Amino acid sequence: MNIKKMWLIYLMLFLATSTWGSAFIAGKIAIESFEAATVAFFRFLGAVILLFPLMWYKERNIPKPTKEDWFLFALLGLTGICFYNIFFFLASKHAPVIKSSLFIASNPVLIIILSALFLKEKILKNQVVGLVFALFGVSFIITNGNLSIFLTMAFEPIDLILIGAVICWALYSVIGRVVLRKYSSIVSTTxxxxxxxxxxxxxxxxxxxxSDLTNSTIDAWVAIGHMSVFVTVISFIMYYYGIQQIGAARASIFINFMPISAVIMANVFLNxxxxxPHLIGAFFVLTGVTLSTYKKGWKSSKNEKKQRTV
Structure with missing residues (x-):
């Protein structure tokens, strides 16, 4: 792969993951007209209308799902689409975007833990160090720098919602790894x-x-449309093209741009x-996630070069 194409792929991954950050802003706008589940429903209704034709166009030989496959697809829909997004949009309504985005940025760490428990994947030393960094960062964000809150357990109710979102997405990711052994990413997602x-x-x-429908604002529908088309479909295509070209390990590092873009946009558009404490927590979260993924990505790259040589 030449350098020009490599940088183009990096640009696509940057745009895809940065666009995911805009979902926090769009969600904040849409939730002013509708409740959480309704925003999520309209978002994915629009996405599924676009994804099915795309799947039929791209995939020629889709394996026939078994009863077990349908059950796994349903679990993916329940955890990563239904409950995760209900929690996500509740957080959009009741929590600052900066807090939500930095909190959810810790997702890769929980995915590593669940993968080790259920998929028997080995946890590396750098992942353990990254886990400690990320958990400390999340704790700092939750408590706004006052870690003594853990002694009295005086959490805000929205923190439990955010924890639920992180758990649901981690479960979705781990179940997704099982499904991806048989189906392509676009089939699984659709x-x-x-x-x-x-x-x-x-x-x-x-x-x-x-009355909710008739009194809804144009801004809310534009925000939902943005999440359906750009955040869910177009960014998905760019991100998985990047995975196809450079591998999942290296591509996953770009997910760190998601909370950064969300924080910047929240500061610019929502004031x-x-x-x-946000900055300190963000530093530890992003450092922890990078430590957990970067070394693995470097090794994957090295192995890919060896395989090409062979």
Whole structure:
């Protein structure tokens, strides 16, 4: 691969993961007109309408799912699409974007732990060090720098919502690794989004009235459309193209741009204040995530070169 193409792939990965950060801002706007499950439902309804034609165009020989496969797709939809996004948009409504984005940035660390427990993947020394850094950073963000709160357990209710979001996404990622052994990323995501949209429908019907629809703002629909098209579909295509070209380990490092872009946009568009505890916590979270993934990515790159030589 020539240098020009490599930098183009890096640019695509940067744009994809930075666009994910805009979901925090769009969610903050959409949640002013609708409740959490309704925003999530409309977001993924739009995404699934785009994903199915894309899947049929890209995939020629899709394996026929078994009952066990359908169960796994349903679990993906329940954890990563339904409950994660309900928690995500509740956080968008009740927590500052800066806090939510930095908190959710710790996801890769929990994924490493669950992968070791359920998939029997080996945890490396750098991942243990990264875990300690990231957990300290998240603790600093939750407590706003006052770690003594842990002694009295005086957490805010929204912190439990954010913990739920992190757990749901980690479960989605681990289950997804099992599904990806048989299906491509676009097939897995399309079926997961389809199931997730169906699971979100009852919640959306329960909490949404006709007046909510008629009184909703144009900004809310633009924000939902942005999350459907750019955050869910286009960024997904760019990110998985990057994985295809340079491998999942190296591509995952770019996820660190997600909280950074969210923090910058929250500061610019929503006038949210970036505090010293936020900066300290962000440093530890991003350092921990990078330590957990970078060395693995370097080794993967080295192995890829050896395989090409052979």
């Amino acid at each position: 079926y997961a989004v389809c199931f997730g949209t169906l699971f979100l429908l009852p919640f959306a019907l329960y909490e949404t009235t006709v 949210e204040q970036l505090t010293i």
